[in-house]
Amino acid sequence: MSLLAKLPQKLTATVAGVCIAILPVKAAAPELPIADRIGTMPAIDAPIALLVDVGSGRILFARDANRRFVPASITKIMTSYVAFDLITKGKLKLDQRMPMRPETFRQWHRVGSTMFIPADGQPTVAELLEGIVTVSANDACVVLAEGATGSVPAFTKLMNDAAAGLGMRDSHFNTPNGWMDEGRTFVTATDLATLSSALMTRFPDLYRQFYGHSEMTWNGITQPNHNPLYGVTEGADGIKTGFTNEAGYGFVGSAQRKGRRLVMVLGGYDRPKDRAQQSRELIEWGFAAWSAQPLFAKGARVADAEVQEGRERTVPLIAPRALSITSPNGTRPAYSLAVRYKGPLRAPIAAGETVASLLVRVPGEPVQVLPLVAATAVAKGGTAERMRDGALRLVGL
Numbered sequence: 001m002s003l004l005a006k007l008p009q010k011l012t013a014t015v016a017g018v019c020i021a022i023l024p025v026k027a028a029a030p031e032l033p034i035a036d037r038i039g040t041m042p043a044i045d046a047p048i049a050l051l052v053d054v055g056s057g058r059i060l061f062a063r064d065a066n067r068r069f070v071p072a073s074i075t076k077i078m079t080s081y082v083a084f085d086l087i088t089k090g091k092l093k094l095d096q097r098m099p100m101r102p103e104t105f106r107q108w109h110r111v112g113s114t115m116f117i118p119a120d121g122q123p124t125v126a127e128l129l130e131g132i133v134t135v136s137a138n139d140a141c142v143v144l145a146e147g148a149t150g151s152v153p154a155f156t157k158l159m160n161d162a163a164a165g166l167g168m169r170d171s172h173f174n175t176p177n178g179w180m181d182e183g184r185t186f187v188t189a190t191d192l193a194t195l196s197s198a199l200m201t202r203f204p205d206l207y208r209q210f211y212g213h214s215e216m217t218w219n220g221i222t223q224p225n226h227n228p229l230y231g232v233t234e235g236a237d238g239i240k241t242g243f244t245n246e247a248g249y250g251f252v253g254s255a256q257r258k259g260r261r262l263v264m265v266l267g268g269y270d271r272p273k274d275r276a277q278q279s280r281e282l283i284e285w286g287f288a289a290w291s292a293q294p295l296f297a298k299g300a301r302v303a304d305a306e307v308q309e310g311r312e313r314t315v316p317l318i319a320p321r322a323l324s325i326t327s328p329n330g331t332r333p334a335y336s337l338a339v340r341y342k343g344p345l346r347a348p349i350a351a352g353e354t355v356a357s358l359l360v361r362v363p364g365e366p367v368q369v370l371p372l373v374a375a376t377a378v379a380k381g382g383t384a385e386r387m388r389d390g391a392l393r394l395v396g397l
Contacts, residue, residue, distance in 0.1 A: 042281035045274055048267035050189035051286050054197050055260055055324040057368040060286050065189040068170055069267045072242030073136045074250050075178030075185055077195055080133055082158045084203040086148060094126040098147030108139040115140050115218055127218060134216040135223040141177035166198055180246045189265035192252050196239055196263050201321050212237035228276035229253050233283060249275045255283055259322055262286045292324040303339040305356055307378050310347030316375035317356050323370050325360060335362045349378040
């Protein structure tokens with residue numbers, strides 16, 4: 001059964017056992033038409049393009065966002081996501097050394113972008129991640145994959161499992177570095193925006209540690225990051241460029257200003273110059289033409305969800321990041337909120353686990369679905385808790 005949870009101190013109504021929480025907001029009439037308020041969009045030539053405000057989930061611009069394409073080195077966003085997850089779970093350590101296998105050296109030495117790991121090299125996980133994120137090192141991806149899981153296929157299985165868990169329905173990973181593989185690795189702009197948002201939200205400390213660097217020096221060699229936003233766009237801190245002859249020039253970029261984060265995905269450029277110029281113009285337009293109306297701060301309690309077979313009967317639902325509504329400058333849209341989850345939730349529940357969604361409805365726009373996570377862990381209950389839940393169901397509570 002799908003439940004809509006009660007929001008504290010909000011208007012609620014119950015219909016057929018479903019609790020709906022609504023918070024209406026009266027809109028202020030704009031002085032100018034919306035088209036005038038968002039201004040003139042820059043020319044974007046990329047065959048695939050997407051600009052999203054992460055805090056609200058609102059799509060500011062889209063072109064073929066669900067079309068599959070070859071990501072090239074943009075693949076490495078998922079490689080870092082899997083590595084961050086293994087580190088967070090204690091299955092990988094930043095100071096852990098990963099040896100370069102002879103076979104790997106023969107296959108990947110000086111192939112495409114590289115951090116020039118020598119045949120007898122044993123870089124740490126932290127050094128490999130720096131190479132992957134900052135200089136797009138193909139050799140580092142394979143060394144990390146083999147060192148973390150024993151083989152590239154085992155690592156790409158984790159990549160695809162992670163994609164499935166994030167709801168990336170139109171993506172598949174056959175390699176940890178995005179090297180040409182006859183199209184067996186593919187993504188969509190929508191899926192990449194989902195992945196990038198999860199990368200920053202779930203692993204904020206690791207993201208800040210490894211992303212946003214303009215250059216890298218390792219083993220006496222200094223190389224630049226080719227992110228076209230760095231040093232030019234205020235608040236830019238990611239994420240990844242990509243290029244092969246098969247894929248063309250692509251880019252997933254992000255910048256944050258005053259707590260508001262935009263993520264863009266561009267794919268299929270013929271020239272890096274166009275990718276650089278248009279990505280800068282697009283993200284500046286996103287910040288200048290649109291504004292955010294805060295809903296909940298990061299960590300704010302939004303609602304409570306019912307729990308079955310747990311030590312506790314309910315669990316607080318909190319915002320994993322700042323949540324907001326995005327609208328053209330000068331407008332303040334009416335909206336309603338509802339919290340939905342499949343429930344009652346079943347214990348055990350981990351703290352920080354995504355267990356519900358906040359639905360934001362603005363008239364005339366698609367419903368925005370934002371994640372909510374469990375504020376605390378709920379352990380599985382014993383016999384007493386099961387008897388309690390059974391008794392409460394009998395009396396309709």
